[in-house]
Amino acid sequence: MALRSVSIIGIGTTRFGVLEGQTIKSMAVAACNDAIEDAGIDRKQIQAFYLGNYISGMMVGQETIAPLIADALGLRKDIGATKVEGACSSAAIALRQGYLLIASGVYNVVLIAGVEKMTSALREKTTASLSASIDQETEGLSGLTFPGFWALIARAHMHEYGTTVEQLGMVSVKNHLNSMANPRARYRNAVSLGDVMNSKLICDPLKVFDCCPVADGAAAVVLCASDMAKEYNPKRVDIIGSAQTTGYSTLYAHKDITTLPSTVLAAKQAFDMAKVKPGDVDVVELHDCFSPAEVVDSEDLGFFEKGKGGRAVEEGITQVGGKLPINPSGGLLAKGHPTGATGVGQIYEVVKQLRGEHENQIRNAEIGLTHNAGGTGSVCTVHILRRV
Amino acid sequence: MALRSVSIIGIGTTRFGVLEGQTIKSMAVAACNDAIEDAGIDRKQIQAFYLGNYISGMMVGQETIAPLIADALGLRKDIGATKVEGACSSAAIALRQGYLLIASGVYNVVLIAGVEKMTSALREKTTASLSASIDQETEGLSGLTFPGFWALIARAHMHEYGTTVEQLGMVSVKNHLNSMANPRARYRNAVSLGDVMNSKLICDPLKVFDCCPVADGAAAVVLCASDMAKEYNPKRVDIIGSAQTTGYSTLYAHKDITTLPSTVLAAKQAFDMAKVKPGDVDVVELHDCFSPAEVVDSEDLGFFEKGKGGRAVEEGITQVGGKLPINPSGGLLAKGHPTGATGVGQIYEVVKQLRGEHENQIRNAEIGLTHNAGGTGSVCTVHILRRV
Known part of the structure; x- marks a missing residue:
């Protein structure tokens, strides 16, 4: 129709x-x-x-x-x-x-x-609540929580593609830098790569600055x-593209844990619908709940070749002023992640960009994309917006 | 459109x-x-x-x-x-x-x-969970739960319209009688009016048989x-009629607590859309979470004049074989109320009726109606179905 x-x-x-x-x-x-x-x-x-x-x-x-x-x-x-x-x-x-x-x-x-x-x-309630989107009959029962989920993915990505813990840390450094100008952000202080690397270990290789705050x-x-x-x-x-897809409810069901198929599928649907390509996008707000998520998502969305997401961060491609700014708001890592609000929070940030009103304005931004991976990637949404 | x-x-x-x-x-x-x-x-x-x-x-x-x-x-x-x-x-x-x-x-x-x-x-978790649709900043904080909510409504209805505790009890007697034939029901035993009246007091005037089971x-x-x-x-x-409306989130906001405005509004919308009148409906599954709810809902849906719902039960109008059978499945009171499933459970029962396959078959049923009042009537849904 x-x-x-x-x-x-x-x-x-x-x-x-x-x-x-x-x-x-x-x-x-x-x-x-x-x-x-x-x-x-x-x-x-x-x-x-x-x-x-x-x-x-x-x-x-x-x-x-x-x-x-x-x-x-x-x-x-x-x-x-x-x-x-x-x-x-x-x-x-x-x-x-x-x-x-x-x-x-x-x-x-x-x-x-x-x-x-x-x-x-x-705090105990928070962990139990956040873990409620893990299948409690299988991986939840065995004690998996989301820091563990993303640590496993990070390790696999490092093993498969040579992604480094420093590259993961640079995601956090970039997003904290971005949030300094954003009055809507939870954290508004810069963190150095050293700060990230020396911060408290949460779930190897993830330190506290690799994890988004509630x-x-x-x-x-x-x-x-x-x-x-x-x-x-x-x-x-x-809104020129809108997609919602379904993924696997457990990590063990994934054949390859360096990718979330629901993101790949949602991106394809949204781009097809919008009749634009990843290279046409000027600004992205994606689901960096943990630093490796930004790397994996940026690949799964089609912005970088598989395995090249870590290097893209290191090369500055994803910073404000880079070729493809990702999370100029500060993202989940620094703006913060009120879980049920985040999806529309991203839309708010991208609309501000497309109106030319953002504190970290991307020059002449015309097309923006938002992305959320829910739970274990069991649900994914992608939206593409265009300035009129 | x-x-x-x-x-x-x-x-x-x-x-x-x-x-x-x-x-x-x-x-x-x-x-x-x-x-x-x-x-x-x-x-x-x-x-x-x-x-x-x-x-x-x-x-x-x-x-x-x-x-x-x-x-x-x-x-x-x-x-x-x-x-x-x-x-x-x-x-x-x-x-x-x-x-x-x-x-x-x-x-x-x-x-x-x-x-x-x-x-x-x-059990403690069950009460807290069920009460989660009461506004926790106001009436929840003051200790109101749903048995209390419906007991207050029952008292007001009795005061205003002369509805009797026996009439409320007869709702439970009827619905338990109906559930005996329904293999999908939680309770499949008859209860007498004496059983209801002598059952444990939960919240005056409601006894345990006036309350639906989880x-x-x-x-x-x-x-x-x-x-x-x-x-x-x-x-x-x-599906010839579908309506969803919003009501008051607190009992104190209601000017008249013998009626739920969201039900009145949803019924009007659904009937207008379906181009049928209450008198055209052959079978009803409505939200009898407590026995007074069936009385109030049957009036709010337009089946009986305000204040006449109790008498309708007493006169047998709402029993199987009566002029307007209500809850031939046994309803929430006897079939049981798995809260999130009930709305589609009612649709299941009405479709069985309209297909002529129900254990308590209403002869030649052509048009059926389902109704749910969520929370304090803060949300209401009405659907009208027709046999093809």
């Missing part, structure tokens, strides 16, 4: 970090109100609300948060408010629901948000059919 | 009850395989998977279960597998996503399921564009 063009006409967000006194509801309401104001619409025009969230039940004992937030926002009562969950892809999946329902003509205006409250939970935060966007978007915010950005 | 007609071409389910040794994954896989087989399709034809689930994270520590189940089912990897959560409406919301995406032409074949694993959790279980359906459905299962049932 022919899909209509869909635009992002409003964006809003909280800072990502330790937001004391802020709740799921207060953060999501703040981000949504920002996005609605930015869009210049009346909230009664919103025809559906999709919310990404991963673990609000396990972390803070609150579920059914989509209607809770919709009620607090004063949205219309005759519309649906729906939470979607797909681990770290949750918010991007919410975006995709809104995209599909506008593109197919069901709705004209949809509000999308993502939210997570993480820093008020006990955070509280929310982000929101207003989607609108492009042919109506002109009436509202003139700074609209179009 | 003009929506295409959508049909249910396959149904599957587990029994609802204490399913020892069964997991989220094993139950959902069993129900989905049944539905796929019933539909007579190849699973590679499925273009999206939507799963309803409420509290798998809190109850069994497993999230991101939609891709987990999709992987175990051997679905295609280039499609999305998405969990949606809206308390006790979760599975019906999943159904609605599939409905909208087929109706609007995005997909032709979508698999929908709902699942919950409840009986293996500690359960493990899964249910699934295959949706297909009606114009393609003829090729598959000849016993297709069409």
Whole structure:
């Protein structure tokens, strides 16, 4: 079928970090109100609300948060408010629901948000909650957690392609450097390669600076059919590619653990749909939950040949000012990772880039890409945006 | 926009009850395989998977279960597998996503399921988990749980309309009588009005038999564009009405606590869309999580005048063989309530009715309705089905 063009006409967000006194509801309401104001619409025009969230039940004992937030926002009562969950892809999946329902003509205006409250939970609860997207009947039962998951992948990548621990560390150095200018980031200090290499060992070869921090935060966007978007915010950005795929739920099912097939598949779908190639992309926000993830993802998305992702970081290709800037926001590693909010948080950053309003502005950025690998890569989302 | 007609071409389910040794994954896989087989399709034809689930994270520590189940089912990897959560409406919301995406032409074949694993959790965990759809910043904090929520509503209804505790008890008597013939039900024994009235007091005026039991279980359906459905299962049932609305997240926000506005709104939407009236409906499966809920819902859905729901039960109107049979499956009160599965479980029961295959068959049933009120009525879903 022919899909209509869909635009992002409003964006809003909280800072990502330790937001004391802020709740799921207060953060999501703040981000949504920002996005609605930015869009210049009346909230009664919103025809559906999709919310990404991963673990609000396990972390803070609150579920059914989509209607809770919709009620607090004063949205219309005759519309649906729906939470979607797909681990770290949750918010991007919410975006995709809104995209599909506008593109197919069901709705004209949809509000999308993502939210997570993480820093008020006990540390033990945090680990158990984050591990909830590992299959608890198999690898979860045997004690695998995500630092272990990505450490195994890092080791395999180092063995297979000669990627070095220093190259992994450089991902963290770059992303911390980027976050210094980003007022929305949890960490805003530079770290040196020495800092990374000498930081606490978490799961060999990953040190603490190779691991993203948890955070509280929310982000929101207003989607609108492009042919109506002109009436509202003139700074609209179009969604030209949207993909969601499914991967293996366990590491042991992967034939090759240096790649996540769901990312390869989602990238192909999104690029085909957008009718652009990896070389056309000006700015990328991808899922660097751990430093090796940025290396693996940058290859799986088609930006670098398999095995060359580590060298690309070392050569400065992925820094702001490089040929392909990756995570100029600071990424998950430095901006922070409020799991259920991250997908829309990335969209916020890329829209700022495409509007020419970003603190780490990529000159003349026209096309941007966002990527999330949820869980063990069991779910993946890729979106491609274009400046109008 | 003009929506295409959508049909249910396959149904599957587990029994609802204490399913020892069964997991989220094993139950959902069993129900989905049944539905796929019933539909007579190849699973590679499925273009999206939507799963309803409420509290798998809190109850069994497993999230991101939609891709987990999709992987175990051997679905295609280039499609999305998405969990949606809206308390006790979760599975019906999943159904609605599939409905909208087929109706609007995005997909032709979508698999929908709902699942919950409840009986293996500690009792304290169960109460905390079920209460997670109450606003934890307000009424949750003050100690309100769902038995209390419905007890308050029951008292108000009794005060306002003269509804009696005996009438509430008769809801339970009827639904237990219905479940005796239903091999999918948790409870299959008759209870007398005396049994109900003398059962343990939970929250005045509600006794234990006025409260639905938790359960493990899964249910699934295959949706297909009606114009393609003829090729598959000849016993297709069409979805002629689908609505999802938002309500108040707290009881104190309700002006009148004898009614849930989200149900009134959803019913109006679904009836308008289906172009039928309450009097046209032959069989109903509605959300009797507590006996007063059946009374209130039956009024809010438009089947009885406000305040007359209790009398309707007493007069036998809602029993099998009555003018409007409600919950011939046994309902949540006797079939059981695996929260995230219930919405699709109701669809299973109504499709069996419309196919003429039900154990408590309503003669010549042509039009059926399902209803879920999630949380505090903060989310509501209504679906209307018609035999082809």
